[in-house]
Amino acid sequence: MKNTNSNTAFLRLKRVLLNDKENLPNGLMRVLRADIDGVLSSYFDYPTETLKIEIDLDSSGRYCIRIEAMAERIKTIKVL
Amino acid sequence: MGRKIVVTSGKGGVGKTTVVANLGIALALSGVTVAMVDGDIGLNNLDVAMSCENRIIYDIGDVVQKKCRLKQALIRDNHLDNLFLLPSAKYMPQESINPQAFGAVVNELAREFDIVLIDCPAGIEQGFHRAVSPAQEALVVTTPHISAVRDADKVLGLLTTYNISSVGLVVNRVRGDLSAKDTAMNASDIARLLRVELKGAIPEDDKIGFAGTFAETGSERCYTAYRMLADCVLGKSNRVYDCERPYQSFFSRLLKKRG
Numbered sequence: 540m541k542n543t544n545s546n547t548a549f550l551r552l553k554r555v556l557l558n559d560k561e562n563l564p565n566g567l568m569r570v571l572r573a574d575i576d577g578v579l580s581s582y583f584d585y586p587t588e589t590l591k592i593e594i595d596l597d598s599s600g601r602y603c604i605r606i607e608a609m610a611e612r613i614k615t616i617k618v619l
Numbered sequence: 620m621g622r623k624i625v626v627t628s629g630k631g632g633v634g635k636t637t638v639v640a641n642l643g644i645a646l647a648l649s650g651v652t653v654a655m656v657d658g659d660i661g662l663n664n665l666d667v668a669m670s671c672e673n674r675i676i677y678d679i680g681d682v683v684q685k686k687c688r689l690k691q692a693l694i695r696d697n698h699l700d701n702l703f704l705l706p707s708a709k710y711m712p713q714e715s716i717n718p719q720a721f722g723a724v725v726n727e728l729a730r731e732f733d734i735v736l737i738d739c740p741a742g743i744e745q746g747f748h749r750a751v752s753p754a755q756e757a758l759v760v761t762t763p764h765i766s767a768v769r770d771a772d773k774v775l776g777l778l779t780t781y782n783i784s785s786v787g788l789v790v791n792r793v794r795g796d797l798s799a800k801d802t803a804m805n806a807s808d809i810a811r812l813l814r815v816e817l818k819g820a821i822p823e824d825d826k827i828g829f830a831g832t833f834a835e836t837g838s839e840r841c842y843t844a845y846r847m848l849a850d851c852v853l854g855k856s857n858r859v860y861d862c863e864r865p866y867q868s869f870f871s872r873l874l875k876k877r878g
Contacts, residue, residue, distance in 0.1 A: 545804050545805070552804070
């Protein structure tokens with residue numbers, strides 16, 4: 540990328556927009572965690588405290604969501 | 620039922636009202652019937668941009684309070700028979716027109732017109748909510764300035780919480796002379812950063828600021844840019860006005876194309 544004024548402005552704006560996105564809405568993690576826990580616990584026997592959720596931003600401003608949990612076993616489910 | 624399009628930005632002074640007025644004219648020139656609603660209660664300027672401030676008898680406040688019928692409050696454009704304006708209430712407090720009442724007026728207009736353009740007030744508070752609620756589509760207006768783009772990004776985030784099916788970006792007041800020299804960002808760069816479809820780029824034109832519309836100034840560049848924006852809105856084309864072109868030589872255009 541050439542070092543022009545327009546590129547400098549582009550990169551600065553990109554940085555500003557990324558900084559804005561880093562602040563997740565209040566309570567989002569709590570609600571997301573509760574919902575994911577609800578889904579996972581329907582299918583797996585797992586201790587809730589092993590559930591880890593991470594939200595990062597990549598260099599293009601997209602959210603990378605990582606969900607990790609350690610389950611003891613899969614629940615017996617009847618598929619209709 | 621006609622299309623209901625809100626023109627919003629978040630930041631004030633980026634040219635929402637100017638875009639509504641000029642887009643309204645360009646759409647009407649394309650042959651569709653257009654109603655423009657001034658959603659900026661108390662700080663209305665769409666009537667001034669359309670040069671019909673002296674012809675207002677009733678406004679949206681009178682329609683909501685049932686002091687007149689909707690048709691009585693509509694003002695026909697000075698030159699185009701298929702372009703109408705519903706003026707905003709000048710002397711009413713913001714909260715006197717609630718989103719439900721505003722939405723009912725917009726829906727009634729959508730039954731009569733092909734396109735209803737809503738001029739949204741600046742900010743993201745009650746006035747924003749009232750103007751955006753009845754819309755199905757949105758055009759977010761920004762200028763190439765960092766603060767305006769940042770606010771546009773916030774508005775794009777807010778729009779996801781409404782029942783809006785399509786969002787487009789209009790970059791207003793583009794300095795083609797600067798972006799041609801790589802001194803300022805161009806409209807495509809801004810759309811790429813905001814991850815939204817670019818519907819229009821409007822070149823900076825001092826005369827528009829004083830006269831309001833391209834029809835009054837006779838600005839050929841703005842005429843072309845708004846006609847292209849209207850074509851994008853109508854789905855006839857997806858071409859956007861190239862603000863840099865008048866400032867580029869044939870060879871620099873060729874070099875840019877080749878990367």
